[in-house]
Amino acid sequence: MKCSQASIGRVFILRLEHGDQLPDTIEAFALQHKIQSATVFFLGGAEKDSKVVVGPEEGGAEKIVATLTNLSGVSESVGVGTLFVNQEKIPKLHLHAAFGRGRDTVTGCTREGVKIWHIGEVIILELINHSAERKIDPRTGFELLEV
Template structure:
């Protein structure tokens, strides 16, 4: 285990609007507000055609080849995430959503593009004083958190 220490800074409450792409809006907001690190919670609706990464194709295959899925119809969502800068200081959101419709749930990472259906609510808890960054790690091919 590796770790770093941070303290809580500002708390932001956002309402994402119909058609917005979740990670794009949040990362731009973080840049505009000079949020270097944060934890997030989110809930609302994901629109038809939203895309998720739903796991690796092989359990231990390297480099990792992602499985992707696209939502059909509107889904209710809830999720959590973290936001940390990459090596260049660009904020990168890592968020997973559980997306449900009727009696079926799909869970995955939003990096491929989750589109807001009507509204999503986001609470961002800024983390101040963190030295953590997302750094590209081979052979996995991911920008992983380095506390």
């Protein structure tokens, strides 16, 4: 384990609107407001056919390929994530969420595009005074958090 201590900076409250997309909307907001790192909380509705990463095709593979699923209908959702700048100083959101419809639940990463259905509430807690950022891991190709 590696660690970097941080302090809380600004706090933002966002109301996403119908058709806004995760992670794009939050990353654009972070860029506009010069947020380099944050904890992100999400609560709201997700549109039918939103794409969710539900794991790798094969966990031990040399090249990791994501398994995607589309939401079968409008879903209730709750998620938590982190936002850190990458090596180009561009904010990148890593947010996992659970999406429920009836008795079915899908849990996964929003990086492929989740569209908001009418309601999207987001709290962003900016993190300051630390050394963490995302860097490309040559083995996986992922932008991993380096502290």
